[in-house]
Amino acid sequence: xILTNAQAQIVLDKHRYKVINCGRRFGKTTLAIEEIxxxxxxxxxxxxxxxxxxxxxxxxxxxxxxKELQGADFNESRLECKIGDxxxxxxxxxAIETLRGQFFDFLVIDEIAMMKNFWLNxxxxxxxxxxxxxxxxxxxxxxKGFNHFYDLFNLERExxxxxxxxxxSFENPHLPKEELYKAKEEMTEDRFAQEYLADFRKTEGxxxxxxxxxxxxxxxxxxxxxxxxxxxDFGYTNPAAVIPIRIDGDNHYWITDEWYKSKQTTEQIxxxxxxxxxxxxxxxPAEPDRIQILIGMGLNCREVxxxxxxxxxxxxxxxxxxxxxxxxxxxxxxxxLETYRYPDKKPDKNEEEKPVKENxxxxxxxxxxxxxxxxxxxxxxxxxxxxxxx
Numbered sequence: 461x462i463l464t465n466a467q468a469q470i471v472l473d474k475h476r477y478k479v480i481n482c483g484r485r486f487g488k489t490t491l492a493i494e495e496i497x498x499x500x501x502x503x504x505x506x507x508x509x510x511x512x513x514x515x516x517x518x519x520x521x522x523x524x525x526x527k528e529l530q531g532a533d534f535n536e537s538r539l540e541c542k543i544g545d546x547x548x549x550x551x552x553x554x555a556i557e558t559l560r561g562q563f564f565d566f567l568v569i570d571e572i573a574m575m576k577n578f579w580l581n582x583x584x585x586x587x588x589x590x591x592x593x594x595x596x597x598x599x600x601x602x603x604k605g606f607n608h609f610y611d612l613f614n615l616e617r618e619x620x621x622x623x624x625x626x627x628x629s630f631e632n633p634h635l636p637k638e639e640l641y642k643a644k645e646e647m648t649e650d651r652f653a654q655e656y657l658a659d660f661r662k663t664e665g666x667x668x669x670x671x672x673x674x675x676x677x678x679x680x681x682x683x684x685x686x687x688x689x690x691x692x693d694f695g696y697t698n699p700a701a702v703i704p705i706r707i708d709g710d711n712h713y714w715i716t717d718e719w720y721k722s723k724q725t726t727e728q729i730x731x732x733x734x735x736x737x738x739x740x741x742x743x744x745p746a747e748p749d750r751i752q753i754l755i756g757m758g759l760n761c762r763e764v765x766x767x768x769x770x771x772x773x774x775x776x777x778x779x780x781x782x783x784x785x786x787x788x789x790x791x792x793x794x795x796x797l798e799t800y801r802y803p804d805k806k807p808d809k810n811e812e813e814k815p816v817k818e819n820x821x822x823x824x825x826x827x828x829x830x831x832x833x834x835x836x837x838x839x840x841x842x843x844x845x846x847x848x849x850x
Contacts, residue, residue, distance in 0.1 A: 688739060689739060
């Protein structure tokens with residue numbers, strides 16, 4: 461395949477982790493296949509391409525891979541091909557746990573902005589697969605708001621292993637420009653900028669549109685607090701979230717850290733909550749049996765309201781008042797704040813204002829606590845933040 465100038469820039473770059481922010485029809489699949497071919501030519505033994513779903517992996521890359529690697533042994537049911545002792549596998553993000561414990565020389569992760577719980581699965585599942593081999597990775601996506609892909613794109617500022625590239629759809633010379641201009645006329649400004657110009661824009665229909673990184677994310681925390689409470693959202697297949705919240709004498713809420721993990725028992729969740737040394741615990745009210753376990757472990761569990769709409773309104777109001785402050789290390793909480801949204805409106809329908817039930821584990825925990833907790837009246841305080849090792 462003949463690469464465009466933009467694709468060639470990426471292929472020739474030698475950084476370990478390359479992050480590609482590109483518009484629709486930029487040619488990212490062609491780029492991914494060329495990178496895979498290059499790794500095979502260099503003698504790399506194990507390569508994996510990961511799409512948001514298994515079916516998307518088949519639809520996006522499988523046929524092109526078969527065309528470019530003619531003579532390889534292709535396994536249609538497993539989406540794997542072998543060339544001698546070299547193996548290329550295609551996988552879906554929904555079954556990312558199946559890669560735990562494996563090893564690879566090279567990963568391609570496509571459409572990252574669409575992947576749920578990205579940081580959790582990158583840190584716990586995928587990054588370890590590159591350790592033995594000192595493997596490399598290619599991250600590709602069109603943006604979707606200021607979510608985890610935005611953070612990944614900016615990692616080059618603090619980690620020299622990363623290099624980020626930004627290309628629009630206009631930089632694919634094979635696309636008819638008149639079609640791009642027609643799309644611009646038909647779409648909203650924000651949608652066109654996001655999809656074709658690969659511009660980071662706020663997701664339409666956000667629940668917490670009052671949240672702003674420049675206003676609410678900070679490392680400038682007080683040295684002492686009036687008290688600590690802890691918020692808990694249970695999970696097992698989905699992540700559980702434990703959010704310690706420090707409250708100062710002016711009833712500002714300071715979130716210094718987060719715990720966000722899947723496949724954790726109630727006892728493990730309880731131990732994490734206890735490590736924050738909270739005065740009160742605000743757990744998911746839908747899990748009474750698990751709440752009893754937390755109480756038995758010594759946590760002072762409070763009754764939590766199930767009113768989603770009123771709880772969301774309360775948290776939104778606190779953001780408006782600039783009374784919620786979040787440490788930048790709370791990446792999952794920030795990601796959820798920037799992706800949690802209402803369903804798309806249907807014409808001539810009056811629908812209940814309830815958010816889409818996804819990207820909400822840390823946010824549910826936050827809502828349980830901040831909607832229910834009573835304001836503190838303590839003004840003489842010297843409560844220090846406990847050390848936690850999560």
